Amino acid sequence: xxxxxxxxxxxxxxxxxxxxxxxxxxxxxxxxxxxxxxxxxxxxxxxxxxxxxxxxxxxxxxxxxxxxxxxxxxxxxxxxxxxxxxxxxxxxxxxxxxxxxxxxxxxxxxxxxxxxxxxxxxxxxxxxxxxxxxxxxxxxxxxxxxxxxxxxxxxxxxxxxxxxxxxxxxxxxxxxxxxxxxxxxxxxxxxxxxxxxxxxxxxxxxxxxxxxxxxxxxxxxxxxxxxxxxxxxxxxxxxxxxxxxxxxxxxxxxxxxxxxxxxxxxxxxxxxxxxxxxxxxxxxxxxxxxxxxxxxxxxxxxxx
Amino acid sequence: xxxxxxxxxxxxxxxxxxxxxxxxxxxxxxxxxxxxxxxxxxxxxxxxxxxxxxxxxxxxxxxxxxxxxxxxxxxxxxxxxxxxxxxxxxxxxxxxxxxxxxxxxxxxxxxxxxxxxxxxxxxxxxxxxxxxxxxxxxxxxxxxxxxxxxxxxxxxxxxxxxxxxxxxxxxxxxxxxxxxxxxxxxxxxxxxxxxxxxxxxxxxxxxxxxxxxxxxxxxxxxxxxxxxxxxxxxxxxxxxxxxxxxxxxxxxxxxxxxxxxxxxxxxxxxxxxxxxxxxxxxxxxxxxxxxxxxxxxxxxxxxx
Numbered sequence: 001x002x003x004x005x006x007x008x009x010x011x012x013x014x015x016x017x018x019x020x021x022x023x024x025x026x027x028x029x030x031x032x033x034x035x036x037x038x039x040x041x042x043x044x045x046x047x048x049x050x051x052x053x054x055x056x057x058x059x060x061x062x063x064x065x066x067x068x069x070x071x072x073x074x075x076x077x078x079x080x081x082x083x084x085x086x087x088x089x090x091x092x093x094x095x096x097x098x099x100x101x102x103x104x105x106x107x108x109x110x111x112x113x114x115x116x117x118x119x120x121x122x123x124x125x126x127x128x129x130x131x132x133x134x135x136x137x138x139x140x141x142x143x144x145x146x147x148x149x150x151x152x153x154x155x156x157x158x159x160x161x162x163x164x165x166x167x168x169x170x171x172x173x174x175x176x177x178x179x180x181x182x183x184x185x186x187x188x189x190x191x192x193x194x195x196x197x198x199x200x201x202x203x204x205x206x207x208x209x210x211x212x213x214x215x216x217x218x219x220x221x222x223x224x225x226x227x228x229x230x231x232x233x234x235x236x237x238x239x240x241x242x243x244x245x246x247x248x249x250x251x252x253x254x255x256x257x258x259x260x261x262x263x264x265x266x267x268x269x270x271x272x273x274x275x276x277x278x279x280x281x282x283x284x285x286x287x288x289x290x291x292x293x294x295x296x297x298x299x300x301x302x303x304x
Numbered sequence: 305x306x307x308x309x310x311x312x313x314x315x316x317x318x319x320x321x322x323x324x325x326x327x328x329x330x331x332x333x334x335x336x337x338x339x340x341x342x343x344x345x346x347x348x349x350x351x352x353x354x355x356x357x358x359x360x361x362x363x364x365x366x367x368x369x370x371x372x373x374x375x376x377x378x379x380x381x382x383x384x385x386x387x388x389x390x391x392x393x394x395x396x397x398x399x400x401x402x403x404x405x406x407x408x409x410x411x412x413x414x415x416x417x418x419x420x421x422x423x424x425x426x427x428x429x430x431x432x433x434x435x436x437x438x439x440x441x442x443x444x445x446x447x448x449x450x451x452x453x454x455x456x457x458x459x460x461x462x463x464x465x466x467x468x469x470x471x472x473x474x475x476x477x478x479x480x481x482x483x484x485x486x487x488x489x490x491x492x493x494x495x496x497x498x499x500x501x502x503x504x505x506x507x508x509x510x511x512x513x514x515x516x517x518x519x520x521x522x523x524x525x526x527x528x529x530x531x532x533x534x535x536x537x538x539x540x541x542x543x544x545x546x547x548x549x550x551x552x553x554x555x556x557x558x559x560x561x562x563x564x565x566x567x568x569x570x571x572x573x574x575x576x577x578x579x580x581x582x583x584x585x586x587x588x589x590x591x592x593x594x595x596x597x598x599x600x601x602x603x604x605x606x607x608x
Contacts (some may be wrong), residue, residue, distance in 0.1 A: 036585070050584045059584070176563040242576070249553035250563060259480040259554060272546070272582040279578065280354045280363070281340070281570045 005124070005199055006066075006087050009111045009206075013064045013091040014047075016109075016210050020093065021049050021062050023214050027221055030055040033062065038264050043069035044087075048267045051095075052274065056102070056225050060095035061270030071114065072261045085115040090128070091210070092254075094271040095217075100237035101227040103134035103141065104182070104244065105217050106271070108254070109210045126202045127189035130213055131168055132220075133182030133244060135237040137293045139303075141220045142183050146303040148216035149186050149209070156205040157197075161304075164188045169300040174247045179297040181247045185216075236290050238277040245272055309428070309503055310370075310391050313415045313510075317368045317395040318351075320413075320514050324397065325353050325366050327518050331525055334359040337366065342568050347373035348391075352571040355399075356578065360406070360529050364399035365574030375418065376565045388426070389419040395514070396558075398575040399521075404541035405531040407438035407445065408486070408548065409521050410575070412558070413514045430506045431493035434517055435472055436524075437486030437548060439541040441597045443607075445524045446487050450607040452520035453490050453513070460509040461501075465608075468492045473604040478551045483601040485551045489520075540594050542581035549576055 021033045031054030039045035046065030051057050066089035076082060090110030097104065109128035116122050132145045146165070153160035168187035172180055186209060191202045248255045248271055258268040284290030325337045335358030343349035350369030355361050370393035380386060394414030401408065411434035418427040436449045450469070457464035472491035476484055490513060495506045552559045552575055562572040588594030 034584075052584060059582070061584070176569055242580075245549065245580075246553060246573075249550060250560070256554070265480055266585045269550075269582065270584055274582055276546075276549075276580045276582070277578055278363070278573065278576040278580070280338075280356060280365070280574055 005203065006089065006111060006113055009126075009203065010064075010066050010089045012207055012210070013089065013109065017047065017049065017062055017064050017091055020214060021051075023218065024051065024057065024060070024062070024095070027218055027225075028054040028056040031057060036267075038267070040065075040067050040069075040264070043067060046264065046267060048264070048270065050270050054098070056097055056099070056221060058096050058098040059270075059274040060093070061267070062091070062093040063267050063270065064091045065089060065264075065267070074257075074261055079114070081114065083117055084122070085117075085119070087113040087115075092271075093213075096241070096273040097221065097225070099225055099227060100135040100229050100233045101138075101224040102221050103132050103224075104241075104273070105133070106131055107210075107213050109206050111206075124192070124199060125189070126191040126199075126206045128206055128209065129164065129168055129185060129187035130209065130216065131172055131182055131185035131187070132217075133240075134293065135240050136233070136289055137296060138220075138224070141223070142303045144220060145183070145185060145216050148212050150304050152208045152212040153186070153205075155208060156201070160188075160205070161186075165302065172247065173251075174243055175251065177243060177246070179243075179294065180300050181244060181297075183296065183303070184300055235277065236284070238273075238275055239279055239282055240293075241273040241276045242278045245276055248272065309507065310393065310415060310417055313430075313507065314368075314370050314393045316511055316514070317393065317413065321351065321353065321366055321368050321395055324518060325355075327522065328355065328361065328364075328366070328399070331522055331529075332358040332360040335361060340571075342571065344369075344371050344373075344568070347371060350568065350571060352568070352574065354574050358402070360401055360403070360525060362400050362402040363574075363578040364397070365571070366395070366397040367571050367574065368395045369393060369568075369571070378561075378565055383418070385418065387421055389421075389423070391417045391419075394432070396575075397517075400545070400577040401525065401529070403529055403531060404439040404533050404537045405442075405528040406525050407436050407528075408545075408577070409437070410435055411514075411517050413510050415510075428496070428503060429493075430495040430503075430510045432510055432513065433468065433472055433475075433489060433491035434513065434520065435476055435486055435489035435491070436521075437544075438597065439544050440537070440593055441600060442524075442528070445527070446607045448524060449487070449489060449520050452516050454608050456512045456516040457490070457509075459512060460505070464492075464509070465490075469606065476551065477555075478547055479555065481547060481550070483547075483598065484604050485548060485601075487600065487607070488604055539581065540588070542577075542579055543583055543586055544597075545577040545580045546582045549580055552576065 033049035033051045036048040044067035048063045050061045068087040071084040071086045092108045094106045107130035114123040150161040164186040168184040171187045193199045337353040337355045340352040348371035352367045354365045372391040375388040375390045396412045398410045413432035454465040468490040472488040475491045497503045
């Protein structure tokens with residue numbers, strides 16, 4: 001086969017963005033994604049698609065970008081390289097539903113290449129994952145989400161699900177709160193060619209996970225989107241969204257990298273929910289549904 | 305005079321906390337501060353006072369703490385010292401009014417000592433400041449706040465106001481948004497003994513600023529707290545509060561230091577407003593009051 005991996009993967013995420021946004025518009029029934037095409041002065045750009053004030057989705061974004069050029073200084077330092085060029089592309093999505101019974105979801109699939117001065121590829125890898133952040137815990141939803149993740153993993157390696165679920169719980173740990181951001185899912189990074197897994201094999205795995213996203217999330221949305229909820233439950237959702245903001249602004253490497261290297265701010269911060277609350281020293285009542293969620297966040301569990 | 309600076313300053317901030325909270329309760333007219341006394345396992349503790357859902361103050365905290373012990377590793381690294389002990393105390397306050405015509409305010413006054421293994425003081429300094437973050441710009445309020453700051457500075461050194469206003473604008477720069485958090489005020493740090501300024505002189509200066517706080521802020525609150533406002537103006541306030549959250553979680557050294565060294569999270573994050581909004585790519589109408597505020601935030605100006 002004669003192809004260039006970066007073009008192939010960029011084509012894939014373009015198509016996946018179309019598939020996902022068109023399905024989510026159908027699920028929402030009312031709101032449409034607003035598209036913004038942007039260019040990066042140093043090379044490349046992106047296609048941001050944001051949905052707001054929908055019937056189901058209060059705020060969300062499904063964004064792709066493909067950027068290239070000289071590797072920014074902070075990244076040269078991070079990767080301990082000099083005079084490198086790079087190409088990076090990926091799809092990032094976050095969806096914040098209006099109804100607190102419907103979980104927030106995040107997903108990202110990305111590909112990175114680094115070049116020497118002559119333009120030879122000196123390193124390349126895939127990364128990504130998907131994870132679920134409910135406000136109220138429905139065990140069957142958690143099991144469904146993780147089952148779909150596991151099925152996608154198992155087609156490629158029997159150890160992947162265990163490994164990448166664990167990495168996900170570690171990465172989305174809101175350390176200053178001593179709790180997980182959500183129920184986890186999958187997280188993988190620096191997926192590089194080995195004897196067992198060539199880049200084409202990683203491509204197959206990452207796109208398998210990408211293709212599983214709608215199956216993992218949409219049935220949960222459809223099952224919960226019409227449930228009724230109280231003002232108190234909505235308040236709980238907004239307080240928990242505060243923890244989401246805290247994670248993204250304090251701990252998330254991708255967000256901080258974007259903010260500190262002059263990324264497109266509005267595309268990066270589409271991940272922040274629309275309405276958020278902070279209440280001093282808020283603690284749910286013992287034995288309540290809210291307390292039940294916290295127990296699971298404090299000690300991440302395996303759902304499948 | 306025979307005194308120990310740390311005891312003297314801690315007594316001062318205890319009294320100042322009483323003065324400020326009792327005046328603010330009077331201004332609010334309805335809500336009372338809720339007090340939480342906490343202890344730090346490694347040494348010291350604090351007295352957190354939080355106000356919520358008041359007639360005037362939607363959320364705010366006026367906290368003191370005095371902590372001591374072995375200097376945490378991250379701080380040893382930061383200060384490039386080894387095996388040091390420390391004492392640190394200070395008063396931190398943030399007030400988020402309900403009415404978008406009333407500005408948010410932040411202030412902090414602190415004192416730090418470092419010791420060698422024998423318990424000798426090897427370094428000591430004061431720091432602090434106060435700054436104003438309005439949602440709608442009333443020039444006379446900005447001038448009043450900065451005039452009070454200048455008056456306090458001028459009693460100690462004719463250059464202090466210019467120097468510390470500039471440092472304030474630099475510190476509260478929300479770099480990823482390319483705008484200031486607010487209108488600034490004063491910011492000073494590492495105020496150490498010199499021939500011109502002994503520690504007692506710095507004490508006199510810092511307490512002068514501390515004593516000026518109510519005069520700088522309360523007249524503005526009283527002038528604006530009964531103004532009427534629309535839902536749109538309230539929305540603008542909540543969006544701007546989002547920028548406040550972004551600054552505190554992404555850039556504020558004090559907040560990040562607290563989060564990463566196991567500080568009392570609820571006391572640190574009392575600085576976050578109660579109701580906050582993020583709207584994708586929000587831009588105020590040209591020529592509007594909202595746009596006028598942004599112009600001043602993009603290019604900080606001198607008000608006195």
